[in-house]
Amino acid sequence: MSKILVTGGTGYIGSHTVVELQEAGYTPVIIDDLSNSNKGVLTQIEAITGTIPEFYEFDLCDEQKVVSFVENNPDITGLIHFAASKAVGESVEEPLKYYRNNFFSLINLLNAFKNRNINFVFSSSCTVYGQPTKLPVTESAPVQKAESPYGNTKQVAEEILSDTANAFKNYQIIALRYFNPVGAHKSAMIGELPIGVPQNLVPFITQTAIGKRAKITVFGDDYDTPDGSAVRDYIHVVDLAKAHVAAIKRMEEKKSKANYEVFNIGTGNGFSVLEIIKAFETSTGVKLNYEIGPRRAGDIEKVWGDVSKSASELGWKATLDLEEMMRSAWAWEVYLKEKNPFI
Numbered sequence: 001m002s003k004i005l006v007t008g009g010t011g012y013i014g015s016h017t018v019v020e021l022q023e024a025g026y027t028p029v030i031i032d033d034l035s036n037s038n039k040g041v042l043t044q045i046e047a048i049t050g051t052i053p054e055f056y057e058f059d060l061c062d063e064q065k066v067v068s069f070v071e072n073n074p075d076i077t078g079l080i081h082f083a084a085s086k087a088v089g090e091s092v093e094e095p096l097k098y099y100r101n102n103f104f105s106l107i108n109l110l111n112a113f114k115n116r117n118i119n120f121v122f123s124s125s126c127t128v129y130g131q132p133t134k135l136p137v138t139e140s141a142p143v144q145k146a147e148s149p150y151g152n153t154k155q156v157a158e159e160i161l162s163d164t165a166n167a168f169k170n171y172q173i174i175a176l177r178y179f180n181p182v183g184a185h186k187s188a189m190i191g192e193l194p195i196g197v198p199q200n201l202v203p204f205i206t207q208t209a210i211g212k213r214a215k216i217t218v219f220g221d222d223y224d225t226p227d228g229s230a231v232r233d234y235i236h237v238v239d240l241a242k243a244h245v246a247a248i249k250r251m252e253e254k255k256s257k258a259n260y261e262v263f264n265i266g267t268g269n270g271f272s273v274l275e276i277i278k279a280f281e282t283s284t285g286v287k288l289n290y291e292i293g294p295r296r297a298g299d300i301e302k303v304w305g306d307v308s309k310s311a312s313e314l315g316w317k318a319t320l321d322l323e324e325m326m327r328s329a330w331a332w333e334v335y336l337k338e339k340n341p342f343i
């Protein structure tokens with residue numbers, strides 16, 4: 001079966017995608033510099049699927065290393081590019097780190113593969129829409145000025161990919177615009193491993209529930225939403241991982257309508273922060289200590305995706321509900337507490 005390069009394959013979404021690729025019969029090969037992930041993830045993947053993925057540790061900003069990797073691996077037919085810096089707040093403090101990491105790695109990969117027939121899947125984000133005027137937001141909604149250097153790297157990367165696809169017809173490219181990925185694999189052996197204090201809602205919830213944090217603050221209850229807290233489209237990470245397999249298949253089967261395409265990857269449903277807290281409590285039976293606080297700077301009020309294009313063209317739909325998102329996120333946090341394999 002085809003060999004697929006997965007950059008950032010030991011990270012949160014990357015590791016779940018490696019598992020889904022293996023289960024679909026592909027041979028994923030990982031490049032990761034371990035700057036925000038742990039090598040122990042490889043043995044966790046092996047415990048789930050029975051196969052340890054091939055792994056290379058280096059920084060994709062190193063052009064020579066990328067070029068020699070590509071030369072030494074002529075049988076790679078697909079590339080899923082997760083490796084990137086992704087903390088919104090940090091990107092405001094250290095914009096050059098973000099522009100360097102996210103652009104150099106992308107350009108090095110695109111250059112190194114530009115004479116090959118490659119199916120390329122890129123991790124984009126619903127952050128490109130900003131606050132949409134019309135909901136659910138479709139792929140044709142205007143891209144709005146980014147709120148952060150991180151968001152800007154996603155927008156400009158989409159332009160780089162579109163221009164590359166235009167110039168090099170041997171490239172087939174799909175950018176997936178993720179909504180909010182949460183949850184963990186049903187085995188509870190892989191999941192999100194935030195370094196330091198989590199910035200995202202669900203890891204903060206599970207760390208509060210397990211006692212690592214005293215309480216969680218709901219950032220704002222005065223938004224124009226049914227209960228006043230902000231609304232997002234939360235998507236189970238395993239469903240999200242499967243969307244990457246569907247994207248690779250679409251390109252392999254030559255079903256793409258153009259050699260650069262964009263798809264929303266969400267459930268199509270919006271849930272508020274307070275609804276997420278309630279869903280966590282009812283799915284796990286664990287009570288959460290929470291308080292209402294001020295809005296977080298840079299947050300948008302509400303966004304959820306129109307996912308009809310993914311359903312009709314990619315043949316992909318989310319299947320796991322909010323209860324499973326919360327239950328699996330919690331099982332992973334409990335697993336880390338009881339038998340953390342990464343320390």
Ligand code: UD1
Pocket residue numbers: 088089125126127151180181199200201202204216217218219220230231232273296298299300
């Ligand atoms: C954030 C990024 C987005 C990125 C995504 C990746 C910002 C502004 N946006 O999305 O660009 O693609 O992560 O995962 O950072 N919340 C609380 N209390 C908390 C934490 C979060 O109330 O302790 C609320 C937030 O205000 C928001 C919702 O929970 O309304 C989801 O927050 P988060 O998980 O950080 O995701 P986004 O901000 O949507």
